[in-house]
Amino acid sequence: MTNLFAEELTIAYDNEVIVDRLNLKFSPGEITAIIGPNGCGKSTILKTMARLQPSHSGAVYLDGKLIHKTSSKEIAKKMAILPQSPDAPEGLSIYELISYGRTPYQSGFSRLTTHDCEMIEWALNVTGLSSIQHQPVDTLSGGQRQRAWIAMAIAQETNLLMLDEPTTYLDPAHQLEVLKLLEKLNEEEGRTIVMVIHDLNHAARFADHLVALKQGKVIKEGTAEQVMNADVLKQVFNIDTEIITDPRTGKPAMISYDLIK
């Protein structure tokens, strides 16, 4: 089980501090959802903890090792990160895209091994893309495209999967499809999943652990019941909410909200 945590992490852009001495830990085997208003630093924290951007001070540890002292390739064997709305070059097929997920295991002229091919086949199957594997990614619908990218990330064969807004730009059915896929990967494969997500009801429904952020600080973290309540949401988003228990899922759900003037 892969363990990732940040200790006294400070992130700054051009001397403007975005995140100040953050301590954050993602529990192995769980789905963690990071929520918070626009500009609160959710994506920045995710990217910094995934070594995609530098930190100002503090440390991020992956399995007990300092992340900036670990080779990028080693990290890529333990942690996959899917940035927000990635873009594939024109004409690249789904199969080829997924095969790039095997990059951390390859070197030089990089021929795919039998094991590489097995992982690609598995990723195709689990995301339901086998029948269209030769289609170019740029011709797919939004939902299919997102599944193709997730397939690339899971072909990377890492225990930890980080996703930045994986449901953005998708219709309600496709959003649910992506989230259920992540849930399945978590339940059946025991993968640790960390995602930044805007839809609060989805966060409450699918995450074991929620982290509510505001201005780079953790306001509240815990189970859906602990985080999805009127007090916390007022403090984090400055909204007045009506929360009920969703009869379908048994989780808290927001049925209505208004701005606080």
Place this chain on the structure above:
Amino acid sequence: MNRVPKHIIWKISLLVVLLILAALASLNFGIISISPGEVLRTFLGNGTPKQKLVLFDLRMPTVILAVLVGAFMAVSGTILQGITRNELADPGILGINSGAGLAVVLYITFFKTSTGSLSIAHTFILPLCAFLGALLTAGLIVAIAWKGGFQSIRLVLVGVGINAGLSAILVALQLRLDPLDFTKAMVWLSGDLWANQWTYVYALLPWFLILIPYALYKAHTLNVLNLGTQVANGLGIRTNRERLYLLILAVALAGLGVSAGGGIAFLGLIAPHIARRLTGPKHLTLIPAAVLIGAVILLIAETVGRNVLAPVEIPAGIVVSIISTPYFIYLLLKTK
């Protein structure tokens, strides 16, 4: 899917055939026409002394140089388009043409070479000047554009700026040249395969044999860089370092290309484009296709330029531009 799809192998084979045909045509046509049969006979050692002279000392080195220069420019463009993720990038944005051009014009200005015939020393020093000029300019552009890391938009903007500045200096200097030198500089700047001697072939061939395989070795890295910086970083590619290596490779290729070929502008832009249309975005097949297309285009341009208004020769670079301009406009219209 380790195997290259059949249709791609087929297309690349077709390009090889095309290259051979273009080479034969280039050997055939000229003020002295030598038929394919006579070419073969001369190769087998049975040609007349005149045919031998024309084939071995004039046309063969030209053909091989056109292939080498075409390949260098095409692969340089392929790499640049790959690392910037910008399909309109070409070696010109690195200031290769203007830098090399300025160095050559400066050299002519200071040493007044062309009033007589070029001495032996000058024929060697001019390509070296061009190469160093290209390298210095590209180095300057990369150094200014590099801000803690690689940003393709910075590279393009700095490239445009430096290019404009150098071109201005170039024009100012050219206007002070005497007419004969001016003509010479113009011909060079338009991309004349001026260095058509075996010496240059021997100088460039080793680089071809080292740099093109190295580019192929980096094909997978280029593929992953094409997914964007963040995705590539996430997959364990050290994008800044890889981009810098590839940038140096592109600069070296283009520098070698202009040193022997002059300012052949469009080739590095259109050859990768046509190649991408034929083989798709994977660099392991894209690079060989670009090599072949670059070589074919330059060979055809050279042959056409030498024959169409004979005995007046049109620089190959101008023919390339004439051929490519409609394609370029078509490309812009199609770009979303």
